[in-house]
Amino acid sequence: xxxxxLITSVLMALPALAAPAANPRAAASTSSGYWVADIARNGxxxxxxxxxxxxxxxxxxxxxxxxxxxxxxxxxxxxxxxGNRCGQGCGSTTTAPAIVYFPAGTYMVNxxxxxxxxxxxIGDANDLPILKxxxxxxxxxxxxxxxxxxxxxxxxxxxxxxxxxxxxxxxxLTELPYTSxxxxxxxxxxxxxLQNIVFNMRTDGGSANIQKGIFMDNGSGxxxxxLTFIGGGTGMWVGNQQFTTRNMxxxxxxxxxxxNWDWVWTIKDVTIxxxxxxxxxxxxxxxxxxxxxxxxxxxxxSNTPIGVNSSYSMTQTGTNGTLIIDxxxxxxxxxxxxxxxxxxxxxxxxxxxxxxxxxxxxVHQSGTAVHAIQAAQSxxxxxxxxxxxxxxxxxxxxxxxxxLPASSFISAKGYGLKGDGTTDDTAKMQAFLNSVTAxxxxxxxxxxxxxxxxxxxxxxxxxxxxxWPMIMAKGSNFAxxxxxxxxxxxxxxxxxxxxxxxxxxxQTAGPVPGxxxxxxxxxxxxxxxxxxxxxxNRIGGSAGTGLLSEQCAKNNGTTHGANKACEGTFLMMHxxxxxxxxxxxxxxxxxxxxxxxxxxxxxxxxxxxGRGVLIESQGPVWLYGTASEHSVMYNYQLSxxxxxxxxxxxTETAYFQGNPAAPAPFVVNATWNDPAFSNTTSAxxxxxxxLRVIDSEDVFVYGAGLYSFFDNxxxxxxxxxxxQDNMVSLENSVVHMYGLSTKASVNMLSVDGVSRAIDSxxxxxxxxxxxxxxxxxxxxxxxxxxxxxxxxxxxxxxxGTASTSTVNTGVVSLMATPDAASTGxxxxxxxxxxxxxxxCAMHKRAMAEARAKASGSxxxxxxxxxxx
Numbered sequence: 050x051x052x053x054x055l056i057t058s059v060l061m062a063l064p065a066l067a068a069p070a071a072n073p074r075a076a077a078s079t080s081s082g083y084w085v086a087d088i089a090r091n092g093x094x095x096x097x098x099x100x101x102x103x104x105x106x107x108x109x110x111x112x113x114x115x116x117x118x119x120x121x122x123x124x125x126x127x128x129x130x131x132g133n134r135c136g137q138g139c140g141s142t143t144t145a146p147a148i149v150y151f152p153a154g155t156y157m158v159n160x161x162x163x164x165x166x167x168x169x170x171i172g173d174a175n176d177l178p179i180l181k182x183x184x185x186x187x188x189x190x191x192x193x194x195x196x197x198x199x200x201x202x203x204x205x206x207x208x209x210x211x212x213x214x215x216x217x218x219x220x221x222l223t224e225l226p227y228t229s230x231x232x233x234x235x236x237x238x239x240x241x242x243l244q245n246i247v248f249n250m251r252t253d254g255g256s257a258n259i260q261k262g263i264f265m266d267n268g269s270g271x272x273x274x275x276l277t278f279i280g281g282g283t284g285m286w287v288g289n290q291q292f293t294t295r296n297m298x299x300x301x302x303x304x305x306x307x308x309n310w311d312w313v314w315t316i317k318d319v320t321i322x323x324x325x326x327x328x329x330x331x332x333x334x335x336x337x338x339x340x341x342x343x344x345x346x347x348x349x350x351s352n353t354p355i356g357v358n359s360s361y362s363m364t365q366t367g368t369n370g371t372l373i374i375d376x377x378x379x380x381x382x383x384x385x386x387x388x389x390x391x392x393x394x395x396x397x398x399x400x401x402x403x404x405x406x407x408x409x410x411x412v413h414q415s416g417t418a419v420h421a422i423q424a425a426q427s428x429x430x431x432x433x434x435x436x437x438x439x440x441x442x443x444x445x446x447x448x449x450x451x452x453l454p455a456s457s458f459i460s461a462k463g464y465g466l467k468g469d470g471t472t473d474d475t476a477k478m479q480a481f482l483n484s485v486t487a488x489x490x491x492x493x494x495x496x497x498x499x500x501x502x503x504x505x506x507x508x509x510x511x512x513x514x515x516x517w518p519m520i521m522a523k524g525s526n527f528a529x530x531x532x533x534x535x536x537x538x539x540x541x542x543x544x545x546x547x548x549x550x551x552x553x554x555x556q557t558a559g560p561v562p563g564x565x566x567x568x569x570x571x572x573x574x575x576x577x578x579x580x581x582x583x584x585x586n587r588i589g590g591s592a593g594t595g596l597l598s599e600q601c602a603k604n605n606g607t608t609h610g611a612n613k614a615c616e617g618t619f620l621m622m623h624x625x626x627x628x629x630x631x632x633x634x635x636x637x638x639x640x641x642x643x644x645x646x647x648x649x650x651x652x653x654x655x656x657x658x659g660r661g662v663l664i665e666s667q668g669p670v671w672l673y674g675t676a677s678e679h680s681v682m683y684n685y686q687l688s689x690x691x692x693x694x695x696x697x698x699x700t701e702t703a704y705f706q707g708n709p710a711a712p713a714p715f716v717v718n719a720t721w722n723d724p725a726f727s728n729t730t731s732a733x734x735x736x737x738x739x740l741r742v743i744d745s746e747d748v749f750v751y752g753a754g755l756y757s758f759f760d761n762x763x764x765x766x767x768x769x770x771x772x773q774d775n776m777v778s779l780e781n782s783v784v785h786m787y788g789l790s791t792k793a794s795v796n797m798l799s800v801d802g803v804s805r806a807i808d809s810x811x812x813x814x815x816x817x818x819x820x821x822x823x824x825x826x827x828x829x830x831x832x833x834x835x836x837x838x839x840x841x842x843x844x845x846x847x848x849g850t851a852s853t854s855t856v857n858t859g860v861v862s863l864m865a866t867p868d869a870a871s872t873g874x875x876x877x878x879x880x881x882x883x884x885x886x887x888x889c890a891m892h893k894r895a896m897a898e899a900r901a902k903a904s905g906s907x908x909x910x911x912x913x914x915x916x917x
Contacts, residue, residue, distance in 0.1 A: 081153055081175040087455035091462040092495030092515045095470035096592035097144035097646070102132050104495050104516060107150045115154020115178065122158040125149075135166035137196070137204045141211065141645045143167065143591040146495060146516040151178040151218070159183045161193040161234070164213060166205060169516050172217035174451035177247065181221040182230060190234035190264055191220050194241075207236045208269040208290070209643075209651065212517065214583070216244040217449075220262070222281070227254035231264040231286075235273075239637045239676050239699075240585050243273035244447060250281030252301045256325075258282040265289055266309075272635040272674030273297075275446050283307045284324075288339075289314070290815075291699050291754035291790070293635075293674035295444055298322075304329050305353075310339035312815050313790040315697040315752035317673075318444055319348035326355045327383075330370060331390035335362035338369030341814040342409075342788045344752050345374045346696070347441035351381035355388045356399060361408050362391065363421045368813050371409040373787045375429075375751070376441060378402045396423065404428040407787075410811060429785050432692045432747050434630075434669040437576075442694055442749075443671060445632055447551055447582035450490055450511070458492040459485050461518075468496020468518065470558070470593045475501050485510055487547075493518040497593055499558060502526050506539045508546030508571060517554045517585070521593070522618070527564035530659065530715060533619040536564050539579075540571025542627035547578035556587045559595040560616040562659065562715070567622045573630030576669075580632030588617040589656035590641025598644040598652040603705065605762040611714035617658030619715075621677070626665045626689065633672045638662055640679035642704050653762065655705045659715040660723075661685055668692025668747070679703045681711050683738040684755075687782075688722045690745040697752025697788065702737040702773060708761040710735035728774070733760065736773035739791070746783035753777075756792035770808045771795050778802075 080086045092104045109115065111131070112124035130136060134145040146167045153176035162180065164170060170192070172178040180191050189196070195203045195210055220232040232248045235241075248262030262278045265287040274295040278284030284302045285294075288309040296318045299305035304326040308314055321327045327350045330340040338360055350356045356379045361370035372387075379386045383399040387406065397406060408423040437443045450457075464481045466474045478498060485491040485507075493514040501524040506512075522536040537555065539548050548571055555566045566586050573579035589596030601615035621638040624631050640658040643651045661677035661684040664670055669692040676699040677684040684700035687693055703711075710726075712735070717723045722743055728734040739755030742748055757772040758764065766772035776794035777786075780801055789806075790813065791797045796804040797811065 081173050082454060083173045083175050083451055084453055084455040084458055085148075085150055085171055086152060086173065088458050088492070089455075089460060089463065090494075090515075091460055092518070093468070094144055094146065094495065095468065095497040095519075097142075102145070104146060105148045105150065106131060107152065108156070109152060113151075113156060115152065115156050117155035117157065117181075119157060120159055120183065121156040122160050122162065125156065125158070125162050129163065129165050129168060129170075134168075135647070136163070137198070139166065139647050140206060140651050141166055141209060142647050143212075143645055146212075148516050151180075153178050155179040155181055157181050157183050158191060159185050159187070161188040161190055161196065163196055164192055164194045164215070166210070167212045167516075169214040170216070170218075171214070174217045174245065174449050177217055177219045177245075179219040179221055182225050184224045186225060186230070190231035191222070192232070193234045195234065195236040203236065206651070207267040208238050210237045210268065211240045211645075213237055213241040214244070215246065216242070217246070219247040219249060221249045222260050223249055223251055225251070225260070227251040227258040227260055227282070229259070231261040233263050235263055235265045236268050237265075237271055238269040239271065239639065240583075240635075241271055242583060242635050243276060245275045245449075247277045247279070248281070248284070249279050250302075252280035254282075256282075256303060258303055261286045263287060274634075278302055278305070287311075287314075291697060291752070293317075293697050293752070294319075295673060296446065299324055299327075308332070308340050308343060310814065311341050311343065312813070313342040313344070313697060313752050313754045313788050315344045315346065315788065317346040317348070317696060318441065319345075321348070321350045321353055323352045325353065326358050327353050328356070329358040330372060331358045331360040333369075334360045335365045335370075335391050338365075338367075339814060340370055342371040342752070342790055343373070344697070344788045345372070345377055346751060347376050349378045350383050353382075354384050356383045356386045356403075358388050358390050359396065359408070360390045361423065363423055365421075368410050368811055371788070371813070372407070373751070374403045374406040375787070376402070376404060397425065429749075431694075431749060432669065434692050435671070435694050435749070442696075443576060443632075443669075444673065445577040445580065445634075447634065448511070448549055450513070453490065457488065458490045460492050460494055461498070462494045462496065466496075466498060468494060468498045470497035470499065470521070472499060473501050474498045475504065478504055482507055482510060482512075493520075493553065497521050497558075499523050500536055503535050504537050505541070506537060506548060508540045508544040508548065511549045512551070512553070513549075514552040517552055517583075519554045519556055519593070521556055521558045522561045522564045522566065523558035524561075527561035527618075529563040530619050531563075531718075533563045533565050535566075535568035535623070536561075537567045539567065539569045540628075542570045542625070544570065545572045545574050547574050549580060549582075550584050551582040553584045554587050555585070555621075556591065556594055557589070557596065557618060558593060560614060561618055562616040564618040565620045565623050566618055569622070569624045569631055570627040571631075572628065576630060577632050579630055580634065581636055582634045583636070585637040586621040586639065587637075588621070588640045588658050589615070590643060590645050590654060592646055596641070596654070596656050597646065598649040598654055601654040601656055603653040603655050603762060605705065605708060608708060610709055611657045612655065613714065615654075615656050616714060617656050620660040620663055620721075621658070621680070622662045624662075624664045624666045624670060626667065628666045628670075629668060631666060631670045633670075633675055635674045636672075637675070638677040638680075638684075640703070642679055642701075653704065657681055657714050659712075660721075661700075663688065663721070664690045664693055666690055666693070670694070672696070672698065676700065680737060681706075681713070681715055682723055682726075683741050685739070686722070686741045686743070687745045687748060688741075688743045690742075691747045693745070693747070694749045695751070695753070696749075697754065698740070698750065699754040700737075700739040700756065702739070702757040702759070704759040704762055706736050706759075706761070706773075707732065711737060724778075731774050733766070733771065733795075734774045736775075738778060739776040739794075741778045741780070742782045742784050743780045744782060748782065748784045750784065750786040750789070752788040752790075753786070754790045754792075755794070757794050758792065767793055775799055775804075
């Protein structure tokens with residue numbers, strides 16, 4: 050990620066922890082039968098650490114009591130820091146991973162639990178442990194993912210604060226006064242998650258209550274789900290570039306969700322009851338809004354005076370405060386659905402179901418004339434295959450297998466795989482997977498498993514891993530980009546079954562330009578029966594890949610072709626035309642832009658990866674909280690696909706382009722419907738496509754942050770928002786797009802080769818933003834308040850809401866309107882766009898004030914800068 054770093058002054062000092070010498074491995078005596086506590090531990094770090102390093106740590110083995118009276122802070126922090134791990138002064142590393150396990154109990158703490166880099170904190174899923182702040186507690190939060198030192202500098206660069214989990218806890222702030230306390234300080238980036246956590250806070254104090262369940266000041270995330278907030282001043286007090294949050298319950302909070310700033314944020318499946326405000330996106334008023342775009346979907350608010358608090362104005366100059374509401378039930382005692390914080394009037398009356406509401410700018414047929422809209426829209430019909438029985442878009446949380454005994458988990462290393470980063474485990478891995486039955490779980494102990502030929506994943510299997518074990522493609526079978534072959538092939542064409550993948554990483558050992566890392570062919574046996582959760586592709590940048598700064602250091606000083614030794618893969622994920630009912634959640638497809646190991650000090654690298662994610666399925670396909678970054682040709686492409694739901698997606702263009710320009714070093718392959726890159730008149734045309742949709746229908750995008758920050762590592766292009774020409778292309782397709790946020794792409798959106806939304810019309814806080822709905826063929830679409838029936842057309846038409854693009858952030862909303870002649874074979878398209886532009890000073894001030902309130906110390910002089 051780009052290093053946009055915000056530093057504030059003096060905060061609560063959190064000293065580095067000394068790493069104890071002991072490496073205890075014995076299991077604690079307390080267990081509810083949750084397999085995480087009882088399973089045999091065979092994992093070993095394959096690169097850069099010794100075999101005595103403890104991957105799994107039970108906090109009771111380090112002296113924690115969990116008895117509700119003993120101060121367990123030091124014991125817990127000792128369990129986390131043990132073994133020379135990546136703490137203060139260490140930006141990142143992949144060679145010191147840890148699972149820190151908490152048996153059931155009540156753990157009293159009087160200062161923050163500091164979560165080190167690459168740590169999974171896991172509680173007993175069958176009997177949630179309680180982390181309880183003592184009345185003497187001092188510090189920013191009970192759990193702190195990115196502490197600040199005395200000078201206001203954070204331990205980690207928040208945009209690079211990857212690879213973390215916290216799940217299965219209760220966090221209790223009720224012994225603190227209502228004027229202080231936060232549950233989790235969660236300043237994180239990709240490949241992170243919070244899951245199955247209950248936040249208990251004080252319910253007294255009224256508007257003076259400032260307790261927060263989650264405090265998030267910065268970052269580039271991210272995903273969280275299955276959270277419950279009881280009491281407090283604010284359930285979630287958050288700010289981040291982009292984020293996806295799902296399945297959250299708020300009761301008796303003053304404000305359920307307060308977004309201090311964002312570029313784009315998607316919120317889904319929320320239940321809010323007995324709060325004062327449901328969602329607050331009003332920071333800064335109509336002149337200095339810091340919220341770019343917010344999407345609020347498939348949710349319910351009850352017994353709450355204000356559903357959504359907004360400060361958007363129809364007369365404002367920027368598109369800050371873009372808001373999309375889709376299927377939110379406010380029928381039960383919600384007086385005002387959308388409240389204007391500036392005028393204290395109702396934008397939309399309450400006690401109704403808000404089927405579809407949009408506020409933002411509108412872009413007409415020419416793509417240049419802009420006007421503001423702020424009104425309810427006709428609902429967009431979604432295919433039944435995408436919906437659950439209640440009519441909301443289907444979701445499924447990551448399986449934790451809490452009802453299965455440890456004996457159901459079959460160890461890969463116990464079967465005979467080495468996972469040492471050297472041995473070829475291909476044949477043994479295939480035999481292992483074939484041996485696991487449908488009622489068992491294939492468990493990959495932590496390690497690096499070398500694969501030199503296609504692994505055929507059986508059609509009925511559950512696979513999970515120990516703190517992201519690595520499956521690594523290597524060798525000549527994956528060397529030919531003209532004849533690509535899959536590494537991990539999930540099902541065969543025509544097969545129906547149930548495959549679950551979780552907590553795994555796919556990467557390479559050296560260049561494999563003919564590798565398709567994951568090929569998904571399976572038809573799920575039932576809705577949501579097949580999917581991936583917390584499964585990531587990491588191409589280069591980590592130990593053992595051979596694609597590090599030593600081999601692939603950035604080379605922007607001279608004009609050059611690609612270094613063949615630094616080629617990544619042909620394609621990271623392919624959901625084929627044979628596949629259906631595919632569910633992806635919190636998956637990151639990352640081509641490394643920098644070296645993660647400490648010695649490199651985050652040095653930038655050139656790794657050339659052909660393609661990101663290709664979807665050709667007829668659906669349904671769900672993507673929640675996914676990101677695909679830095680591939681050469683495209684990050685996401687949908688071709689001949691249908692019934693695809695994406696909420697939200699995030700991309701970045703490869704930093705080294707155009708030195709060389711796309712498609713180098715890869716070759717355009719018509720068989721794969723690759724983009725042509727045929728425009729030779731513009732120096733910035735041959736760049737990574739953020740999203741291409743070709744010959745597809747019923748595609749729904751609810752939030753997209755698609756960014757371009759560099760031209761051959763130079764950032765002069767940011768001054769003119771022109772690092773590349775195009776970001777999104779819709780070609781002969783039916784697309785409904787909301788909350789499109791782009792950065793430094795002259796054209797945000799092109800439809801059948803014609804620009805429909807441009808960056809300069811849709812400036813936002815940092816990006817530009819738009820919402821688009823496209824329809825092709827005989828269909829009905831909504832434009833503003835009119836319903837349009839379009840004749841047969843052979844090209845795309847758009848109907849929609851909001852999206853974003855620039856060093857200012859925004860949202861453009863695309864609304865279908867007819868041409869003068871809307872019949873025959875004419876194309877009909879228009880766009881309504883809303884983007885957000887916020888002064889850096891406002892952003893800095895808000896962040897500094899927020900941290901000061903959270904920590905009880907003062908933070909006045911924020912600084913935002915771009916660092917390479």
